[in-house]
Amino acid sequence: MYICICNAIRESELRSAALTCSGDADAVYAALGRPPQCRQCLDEAAVILADERERSRMVTCV
Numbered sequence: 652m653y654i655c656i657c658n659a660i661r662e663s664e665l666r667s668a669a670l671t672c673s674g675d676a677d678a679v680y681a682a683l684g685r686p687p688q689c690r691q692c693l694d695e696a697a698v699i700l701a702d703e704r705e706r707s708r709m710v711t712c713v
């Protein structure tokens with residue numbers, strides 16, 4: 652599923668990038684080489700980044 656239409660960024664790409672790039676959605680988009688344009692997706696992207704990072708912490712603590 653696409654999270655960012657402007658940059659064609661999929662949820663799976665965001666989840667992978669969340670674990671290799673620290674920072675907010677702006678930073679992750681920049682790391683992907685696709686900086687935000689309309690910015691309408693950034694709140695949803697932030698939720699996905701936080702969720703993936705939290706899930707990663709839970710896995711390493713088990």
Ligand code: FES
Pocket residue numbers: 654655656657658686687688689690691692693
């Ligand atoms: S939908 Fe992501 S920057 Fe426009």
